[in-house]
Amino acid sequence: MYRIPFLDLPPLAGAAGTVRLPGSKSISNRVLLLAGLAEGRTLVHELLASDDTAVMLDALRALGCTVEQDSASGALAVTGIGGRLPVHAARLYLGNAGTAMRPLAAALAVLATLQGGEFELSGVARMHERPIGDLVAALRPLGCTIDELGTPGYPPLRLRGTAGGRLALERAIRVRGDVSSQFLTALLLALPLAADAQDIVVEVDGELISKPYVEITLNLLARFGIAVRREGWQRFTIPQGSRYRTPGTIHVEGDASSASYFVALGAIAATGGDVLRIEGVGSDSIQGDIRFVEAAQAMGADVRTGPGWLEVRRGRWPLQGITLDANHIPDAAMTLAAMALYAEGPTRIEGIASWRVKETDRIAAMAAELRRVGASVVEGADFIEVSAPETWLPAAIRTYDDHRMAMCLSLAAFNPTVGARVPLRILEPHCVAKTFPDYFEALFALAKADPADIPVITVDGPTASGKGTLAAEIAAALGYGLLDSGALYRATGIAAMWDGVSPDDEAALATLAEGLDLRFGDGADAGRTWLRGRDITDELRLETSGLMASRVSAWPAVRAALHALQLSFRRAPGLVADGRDMGTVIFPDAALKVFLTASAQERAARRHKQLISKGISASLADLRADLEARDLRDRSRSVSPLKPAEDALMLDNSALSIEDSVAQVLAWWQQRRPFGHSA
Ligand SMILES: Nc1ncnc2c1ncn2[C@@H]1O[C@H](COP(=O)(O)OP(=O)(O)OP(=O)(O)O)[C@@H](O)[C@H]1O
Numbered sequence: 115m116y117r118i119p120f121l122d123l124p125p126l127a128g129a130a131g132t133v134r135l136p137g138s139k140s141i142s143n144r145v146l147l148l149a150g151l152a153e154g155r156t157l158v159h160e161l162l163a164s165d166d167t168a169v170m171l172d173a174l175r176a177l178g179c180t181v182e183q184d185s186a187s188g189a190l191a192v193t194g195i196g197g198r199l200p201v202h203a204a205r206l207y208l209g210n211a212g213t214a215m216r217p218l219a220a221a222l223a224v225l226a227t228l229q230g231g232e233f234e235l236s237g238v239a240r241m242h243e244r245p246i247g248d249l250v251a252a253l254r255p256l257g258c259t260i261d262e263l264g265t266p267g268y269p270p271l272r273l274r275g276t277a278g279g280r281l282a283l284e285r286a287i288r289v290r291g292d293v294s295s296q297f298l299t300a301l302l303l304a305l306p307l308a309a310d311a312q313d314i315v316v317e318v319d320g321e322l323i324s325k326p327y328v329e330i331t332l333n334l335l336a337r338f339g340i341a342v343r344r345e346g347w348q349r350f351t352i353p354q355g356s357r358y359r360t361p362g363t364i365h366v367e368g369d370a371s372s373a374s375y376f377v378a379l380g381a382i383a384a385t386g387g388d389v390l391r392i393e394g395v396g397s398d399s400i401q402g403d404i405r406f407v408e409a410a411q412a413m414g415a416d417v418r419t420g421p422g423w424l425e426v427r428r429g430r431w432p433l434q435g436i437t438l439d440a441n442h443i444p445d446a447a448m449t450l451a452a453m454a455l456y457a458e459g460p461t462r463i464e465g466i467a468s469w470r471v472k473e474t475d476r477i478a479a480m481a482a483e484l485r486r487v488g489a490s491v492v493e494g495a496d497f498i499e500v501s502a503p504e505t506w507l508p509a510a511i512r513t514y515d516d517h518r519m520a521m522c523l524s525l526a527a528f529n530p531t532v533g534a535r536v537p538l539r540i541l542e543p544h545c546v547a548k549t550f551p552d553y554f555e556a557l558f559a560l561a562k563a564d565p566a567d568i569p570v571i572t573v574d575g576p577t578a579s580g581k582g583t584l585a586a587e588i589a590a591a592l593g594y595g596l597l598d599s600g601a602l603y604r605a606t607g608i609a610a611m612w613d614g615v616s617p618d619d620e621a622a623l624a625t626l627a628e629g630l631d632l633r634f635g636d637g638a639d640a641g642r643t644w645l646r647g648r649d650i651t652d653e654l655r656l657e658t659s660g661l662m663a664s665r666v667s668a669w670p671a672v673r674a675a676l677h678a679l680q681l682s683f684r685r686a687p688g689l690v691a692d693g694r695d696m697g698t699v700i701f702p703d704a705a706l707k708v709f710l711t712a713s714a715q716e717r718a719a720r721r722h723k724q725l726i727s728k729g730i731s732a733s734l735a736d737l738r739a740d741l742e743a744r745d746l747r748d749r750s751r752s753v754s755p756l757k758p759a760e761d762a763l764m765l766d767n768s769a770l771s772i773e774d775s776v777a778q779v780l781a782w783w784q785q786r787r788p789f790g791h792s793a
């Protein structure tokens with residue numbers, strides 16, 4: 115996940131490949147709560163790992179459930195409380211997870227009333243602005259004691275009761291259904307806790323919105339042994355004697371709302387025979403948002419489906435604007451507003467008043483951010499109408515701590531498909547952690563870009579000037595990839611030493627370089643390097659390897675052999691490359707070129723300190739002599755000598771800290787980008 119203040123997306127021109135979706139948030143949190151209330155152990159496969167499920171898991175642990183990884187299956191094992199509270203007091207922090215706050219509030223209100231206890235539920239500031247009053251209003255007449263600790267009608271809440279209390283269940287429980295279907299879902303998930311002695315009836319006031327989410331609830335309740343009887347969408351009966359029974363094992367299907375971004379991506383950018391395949395959700399989905407596919411098809415997407423998969427190609431182009439009542443797909447409908455950027459005629463999405471009480475006021479937020487990229491937008495209390503930009507603008511997109519804002523607006527980066535070529539900045543991209551922590555990684559794995567559009571920052575300079583350190587920090591700050599080009603020459607030198615190839619045998623060295631079986635680790639292995647399957651991370655940094663690299667790199671055939679490999683590192687969202695000729699030869703079109711220097715004395719002192727810290731003794735004088743000899747060879751060779759590019763910015767960091775150098779380069783970078791500092 116990109117934990118950085120902003121992520122710049124280069125103009126993206128196409129998309130193809132396969133994406134495996136993370137588990138559905140709605141299913142994950144319902145399954146977790148049901149498993150937590152049930153008796154016995156439930157193995158949950160393909161659970162979504164995200165902020166919203168993390169807060170639910172923390173809550174279950176605090177309430178006395180056991181949550182562990184099952185080593186045999188790799189699934190998450192939840193051992194529930196069997197409807198009996200082992201813990202009678204807890205303070206639960208639920209972030210911004212509506213799917214945790216509402217059902218837990220109902221379940222703990224019921225449990226505290228019947229078995230005694232005191233529970234406080236709170237969340238982030240926005241959670242305290244998201245309504246819960248209708249649920250409180252449904253629970254209080256039953257005899258639940260609920261204190262509203264902040265603004266009436268909103269979390270935080272305290273739920274309390276004394277053991278032996280009873281619930282007034284003789285009459286139907288009434289709940290409003292026209293603000294959020296989560297209130298009904300919360301009651302349906304919680305009330306089986308009290309169905310020992312009688313049927314429990316819940317009646318909905320007003321037109322129930324987001325019915326498909328209630329269908330998910332009913333479907334999962336059935337999986338846990340609760341067969342709710344439904345009369346239309348107004349009356350629901352939980353039969354007497356209902357008891358949660360673990361199904362033993364349950365699989366969470368991929369998130370249909372998350373699928374919408376990739377369906378849209380295929381419709382916009384899977385051209386010329388390319389296909390975008392989405393795995394984890396398909397024609398057999400129990401999620402209402404799967405019907406987003408119909409809306410996307412109406413706009414022109416070519417979508418084929420099967421059990422557990424979707425395949426998308428561009429169909430009609432440009433897409434076609436539609437008018438749709440999206441009450442049945444409230445979350446995925448946001449993606450239609452992003453597709454509207456590529457449509458002929460306006461796209462009007464109606465029946466979406468609930469957007470205003472989600473993670474943010476999504477109607478206002480979408481309107482503001484779509485306008486930022488150049489779209490014309492009309493908004494109303496319960497609709498939004500979007501027309502494609504006449505002129506695309508490079509924009510810094512605010513995300514309002516709303517995962518869907520970030521994911522939807524990222525689709526604006528595909529503007530080269532309509533003849534524009536503007537980059538996009540997504541502010542606070544880590545908000546996607548709520549449902550799809552690796553969303554941007556998944557997007558970049560599918561996206562195609564013209565290499566010329568992928569920004570490169572080069573850092574060249576003499577040995578031990580701090581290039582590697584600076585490049586790694588800049589890459590981390592921008593979420594860009596990293597090319598340590600010296601490592602390629604070092605690895606070639608190591609391979610030559612292993613194979614007994616002379617550093618003077620240009621042809622043999624070039625053959626080695628050409629077939630270099632080199633692998634750079636990522637994730638938990640980031641920073642490690644393997645040559646022919648052998649870990650050479652430490653060997654790579656030895657002074658002997660550096661000197662050998664300096665010798666082999668002087669041969670034109672070796673440099674030619676490594677050229678294409680270096681270019682292949684230029685991938686979205688961008689690259690920081692360090693070496694000797696990054697700005698002069700390999701990436702002459704780099705957007706920013708830095709030539710980093712420091713005095714020989716300072717560089718020798720740094721190298722000395724570095725070696726001593728690794729327990730390697732070295733003489734300062736010898737080190738200085740070695741690095742000066744290496745610099746001389748690197749500067750005076752006939753091909754790609756070490757020298758600043760004509761358009762490089764010089765940075766002498768002899769008297770600068772690492773932080774100062776990083777800040778300077780980031781400041782230069784900001785000046786080069788079209789976004790300015792807007793937020
Ligand atoms: N601005 C700085 N101030 C102080 N120390 C620094 C600075 N920049 C880097 N260093 C330290 O200098 C040492 C050498 O840095 P680094 O390995 O990044 O240099 P390099 O130019 O990549 O070297 P090489 O060309 O040999 O790969 C490291 O221990 C690093 O922490």
Ligand SMILES: Nc1ccn([C@H]2C[C@H](O)[C@@H](COP(=O)(O)O)O2)c(=O)n1
Pocket residue numbers: 577578599600601603604660663664667668692693694695696744748
């Ligand atoms: N782009 C590059 C990178 C490195 N080299 C050569 C010259 C260096 O002395 C040697 C080791 O590089 P380091 O890891 O210290 O950056 O490799 C080069 O010629 N061109």
